[in-house]
Amino acid sequence: MAKVAIVMGSTSDWPTMQEAAKMLKALGVEFDARVVSAHRTPNLLVEFAESAAENGFSAIIAGAGGAAHLPGMIAAHTHLPVFGCPVKSRALNGLDSLLSIVQMPKGVAVGTLAIGEAGAANAGLLAAQVVALQDEQVRDAVIAFRQQQTDTVLANDQLELD
Numbered sequence: 001m002a003k004v005a006i007v008m009g010s011t012s013d014w015p016t017m018q019e020a021a022k023m024l025k026a027l028g029v030e031f032d033a034r035v036v037s038a039h040r041t042p043n044l045l046v047e048f049a050e051s052a053a054e055n056g057f058s059a060i061i062a063g064a065g066g067a068a069h070l071p072g073m074i075a076a077h078t079h080l081p082v083f084g085c086p087v088k089s090r091a092l093n094g095l096d097s098l099l100s101i102v103q104m105p106k107g108v109a110v111g112t113l114a115i116g117e118a119g120a121a122n123a124g125l126l127a128a129q130v131v132a133l134q135d136e137q138v139r140d141a142v143i144a145f146r147q148q149q150t151d152t153v154l155a156n157d158q159l160e161l162d
């Protein structure tokens with residue numbers, strides 16, 4: 001079965017990046033989650049990204065905070081789709097992470113998600129949608145998830161004064 005890699009710059013990113021893992025698990029997609037850093041483990045980054053396709057990954061979710069070079073550097077070393085997740089930084093609240101990830105030069109693509117946990121969850125959803133192109137069970141799980149979300153909103157659409 002196709003699987004998804006979740007990588008992050010530090011264990012401190014895990015509370016955010018866990019949202020991607022939770023989404024993949026809910027949709028029945030296999031994943032591996034690990035720390036890889038462009039700055040702190042540059043050789044591991046190259047080794048990981050260059051072997052990701054042959055190791056059976058269909059997509060890579062990469063989360064980092066601050067000077068978040070991880071998603072772009074991974075994208076530079078693989079043809080797999082890379083989804084970049086800006087993790088909230090303490091100094092600038094994640095704006096630095098967002099701008100570091102989103103402003104890729106033409107020719108090397110990173111799909112950038114929103115800052116923080118919602119963005120990480122959506123990275124999981126997008127990666128599952130990539131897997132769903134080849135996997136009917138995951139496709140059905142994605143469709144059911146979306147339908148359930150719609151039903152929940154429609155069942156609670158009436159507002160009253162507090």
Ligand SMILES: Nc1c(C(=O)O)ncn1[C@@H]1O[C@H](COP(=O)(O)O)[C@@H](O)[C@H]1O
Nearest residue numbers: 009010012037038039064065068069070
């Ligand atoms: N942005 C990067 C990269 C990278 O881009 O490769 N490696 C670590 N980091 C980030 O540094 C922040 C602080 O890390 P620590 O909490 O370990 O000090 C984390 O958000 C991490 O993603």
